[in-house]
Amino acid sequence: GQNIDQPTEMTATEGAIVQINCTYQTSGFNGLFWYQQHAGEAPTFLSYNVLDGLEEKGRFSSFLSRSKGYSYLLLKELQMKDSASYLCAGGNYGQNFVFGPGTRLSVLP
Amino acid sequence: DAGVTQSPTHLIKTRGQQVTLRCSPKSGHDTVSWYQQALGQGPQFIFQYYEEEERQRGNFPDRFSGHQFPNYSSELNVNALLLGDSALYLCASSYPGGLSGRFGSGTRLTVV
Numbered sequence: 001g002q003n004i005d006q007p008t009e010m011t012a013t014e015g016a017i018v019q020i021n022c023t024y025q026t027s028g029f030n031g032l033f034w035y036q037q038h039a040g041e042a043p044t045f046l047s048y049n050v051l052d053g054l055e056e057k058g059r060f061s062s063f064l065s066r067s068k069g070y071s072y073l074l075l076k077e078l079q080m081k082d083s084a085s086y087l088c089a090g091g092n093y094g095q096n097f098v099f100g101p102g103t104r105l106s107v108l109p
Numbered sequence: 110d111a112g113v114t115q116s117p118t119h120l121i122k123t124r125g126q127q128v129t130l131r132c133s134p135k136s137g138h139d140t141v142s143w144y145q146q147a148l149g150q151g152p153q154f155i156f157q158y159y160e161e162e163e164r165q166r167g168n169f170p171d172r173f174s175g176h177q178f179p180n181y182s183s184e185l186n187v188n189a190l191l192l193g194d195s196a197l198y199l200c201a202s203s204y205p206g207g208l209s210g211r212f213g214s215g216t217r218l219t220v221v
């Protein structure tokens with residue numbers, strides 16, 4: 001089966017670093033995606049990993065280990081506007097996404 | 110270059126009614142996928158359309174149906190609405206065999 005797990009909620013302080021973990025049990029994912037979703041809005045694309053390792057993109061980085069079924073999203077220099085839900089999603093070879101439940105991140109001053 | 114557009118943005122319907130949601134893909138994309146996102150949950154895949162045919166379907170009942178037009182735009186139809194159909198409905202477009210990661214802004218459906 002295809003199952004993706006993430007923590008439900010996390011809290012961090014403005015200016016800090018936070019790591020949001022995602023674990024999955026599946027065969028057939030050809031990539032791991034991270035999305036940011038503010039309340040009431042659609043998900044916006046943050047990053048995509050197809051190979052093992054770290055992908056860095058400004059304040060955001062994403063890591064993938066396919067053998068361990070594990071990914072994380074790292075957010076540096078947190079800002080209040082980073083308060084949102086973060087969705088981990090597996091990509092099924094161009095067919096569809098399988099999403100995790102999302103992690104609601106609250107950034108406190 | 111327009112991204113993925115969806116209409117309407119908000120909709121309120123009564124139980125038992127039927128609803129049609131619309132999606133226009135990003136220019137150059139010919140594959141459209143629909144997702145349902147209940148409050149506090151991740152999006153769930155409904156189905157995907159390519160070349161005017163349903164290519165793949167998630168675990169949704171037959172009350173959920175769709176259509177794709179020759180210009181690649183798509184409709185999602187839901188019959189016999191239930192309270193549990195209240196959700197944000199998202200459309201994503203891509204090339205065949207690709208996941209562009211590009212979603213529309215969604216349609217918020219409320220069933221009362």
